[in-house]
Amino acid sequence: MRAVWLVVAAAIAAALAAYLVLRAVGVQSLRATGRAERRFFIRLFYVGCRSSQLLYGDPFMRRNFFKRGEVAAFEIDVSNPESRDLKVSFSIAPADDPSRTLKVHEGVAKAGSVTRFSFEVDTSQLPPALYLVVAQVEGWGRFSSNTEPFRSTNLESYPWLLAVLDEPVRWETPSEGLPRLIVPEGFGVNIHFIAPSPVEERDLDMIAYAGFKLVRMDFFWHLVERERGVYDLSGYAALTEALRRRGLRPLYILDYGNPHYDGGLPPRSDEGRRAFASFARKAAEEIGAYALWEIWNEPNIAVFWKPQPNVADYVELAKAAAGAVKAACPSCVVLAPATSGVDVDFISRAALLRLLDWIDAVSVHPYRDSRPETALGDYEKLRAAVKGKTVVASEWGYPTAGRYGNVVDVWRQAQYVVRIYLVNLMAGVPLTIIYDWKDDGLSLDDSEHNFGLVSHHVRGPEWFLVKPAWYAVYNLNKRLAGFSPAGRLELGPGVYALRFEGPGPAKIVLWAEEGEREVELSVGAEKVKLARLFGLEEELEAPGGVLRLKVSGSPVIVELPTQP
Incomplete structure (x- = not known):
């Protein structure tokens, strides 16, 4: 029973x-349109593109991002429980300044029923930027996201967005070696798939469109060596080729256990280490220096090094694997130990066991319960322990819902993702991997489902939504592609100003660690151009060559005038 x-x-x-x-x-x-309803609710459906497709040819794809020139279509249901009709208007507004509304449709929500409103927005009439879709309902107020009971999943609870895209970010990167401190060479994301499906091919398209140049993925030992001594790398070969076509480099993590050795636990026996080294050698032989290679993932916590972390065991495995990679491919870049957090104690003990002699850079995952800028002090402590070895951040992110991690809303996530990259550039960290590319599910309780820069892809029909963080990355990379950090300007406590130089006039990126700060910036001209986090462009007065403005947690980019 x-x-x-x-x-x-x-x-x-x-x-x-x-x-x-x-x-x-x-x-x-809950109710079909036109049926009697006794409670108020409002919810949006992304219909997709109602014009010639400039991005994708699938007319049934539900998306909130459109290349400028496409016509975006929306449907919004409004339930009116009152005994009178209610006026409803729909507008769009730049996410950088929601007060600047542009009405796109209006109508009447019929008394005691659900009314469906359908409207279109011609993006050819809009500057590229991220926009909010806003509904104003008479007597009920202003709405830019679904109301209850349509907020039980992360997909339902996101703000209503219209992302208008310009051309994709373009920057050619070297095919070998560590990335240089040039935007966006060392910027990447984590994924969770191998041989890409048609939907995952679109993921790779949008990763490249935003200007990311690196993709980090597990290179699973147990999938490659299913039979002792027999290796099948076909899935990873397909992924590598798909990345190469888009100008993306893989960062492959050689991990985890294999049931043929040491009971599937992290290899501790001589036989297990030799087998792991053979697997690593085969991977490097087949894929080569186009990939970067990382030895294991977060061996300093029991989740990934069972039953308990052991520095000596990890270092022995890492030496064997790194030696095998270098023997097969001397120009391959090897990273380690990929610690959870900036674990200076674990890395210092590994350094005493001569791990640093075998690797090209020290990788860490600077997750924290605070703002990205607090990592600057951690990097200083780490550099003292690794004696000048290059430091990279191979995983770092903030979830937008869930029960663990530093949970932030989608707008703060956008700020933090951009600031992670800027902080790392400021600190001379040439590689930054954002966790995660897409939400791994729909749950609002599971943090792992909410790290994504884009939504979980629901099928039937397919939904593919970008979150604000995706657009913030796209906007930053588009404006700074080819530029390198050229020093920090001191503008007062809690204010960050990073100068960039490259193919064009110099630019300064400014933001405040928290709250708002008033700053004065010498710009040498009476007017300057400013771009906000989500693409809104402005021309600001700078009397006497001094720009006075308020900065917040959302980085802005000031373009300095060309010097005569």
């Missing part, structure tokens, strides 16, 4: 999960 109840419970759970997914994409509805 207990088994029967378990089967019934599992069936109910599966049905509930399916219901939530269907409702997230608008297949399920």
